[in-house]
């Protein structure tokens with residue numbers, strides 16, 4: 631029996647735009663309206679209607695013995711135009727977070743998960759030097775009005791533009807090893823810049839959140855000046871998910887060991903696979919958790935795991951075709967059904983251990 635540390639958080643992760651529905655005041659909504667942008671012409675109009683069904687959804691998480699849940703607070707709802715705050719929406723999120731608390735589930739809240747209010751985009755978005763000043767009033771408001779209910783905050787989801795890839799050299803040659811090291815450094819640290827990531831983490835982060843899905847090989851390639859002379863590709867023979875991402879559960883151990891040196895508590899804030907065949911997820915889940923456990927044995931202070939995601943949802947440009955959920959959502963009726971992988975995750979969470 632592989633037992634996890636006492637108080638380990640077992641949760642799932644989600645994002646407002648992917649589950650709530652009717653978030654029409656942000657840049658993603660606008661982008662979805664152009665035919666060809668999202669697969670099968672899907673839009674987030676209904677998503678999972680979680681905005682209205684959160685009570686039912688959280689009751690299911692309780693049933694699955696979850697003690698934590700990560701969600702995001704939609705900036706464009708709280709601040710629909712610059713400097714104007716909507717008290718009804720603030721009350722809504724108080725109800726949502728309060729409901730989680732009622733169910734004994736600790737909320738982890740993300741303040742920015744990919745979507746931007748239209749007013750913010752119209753004035754230049756994140757490329758404008760004014761961006762931090764424009765974001766701050768919302769942050770202040772959310773913390774003031776919701777802070778008593780939130781257990782942990784994630785300020786910006788995947789601020790480097792992406793989740794934590796594992797980039798490995800395609801061969802033992804010095805050039806391939808350099809290519810992998812350079813690609814990893816750029817992926818992990820851009821746009822903060824080498825050397826500055828440490829400072830930011832040391833200065834302000836209480837914990838390190840790791841989102842990991844994908845690994846690739848890197849080879850030095852003189853024909854690719856535009857890609858920093860690096861060719862990246864999926865390792866041959868490693869299973870590929872419905873997203874086309876190579877995913878080997880053992881990589882999680884290395885990814886977690888990579889952040890050990892910061893000496894901070896670590897939470898896996900996202901990890902999962904897109905698989906229409908739930909049996910694939912059922913095989914993946916205990917395997918990846920085995921490697922989380924090994925990382926803990928290696929001395930990484932991992933305190934929680936948030937599976938992406940609780941229910942099948944609006945997977946950005948892939949629409950509803952990519953299924954990451956432990957719970958299925960019928961696209962006609964929106965009825966929720968726990969998948970076998972969800973039941974398995976519940977058993978692990980209940981035991982706080984992996985089966986022998």
Ligand code: BGC
Pocket residue numbers: 645787788792793841900938945946
């Ligand atoms: C994002 C999620 C997304 C998941 C799978 C993560 O990088 O935070 O919003 O659904 O990847 O693509």
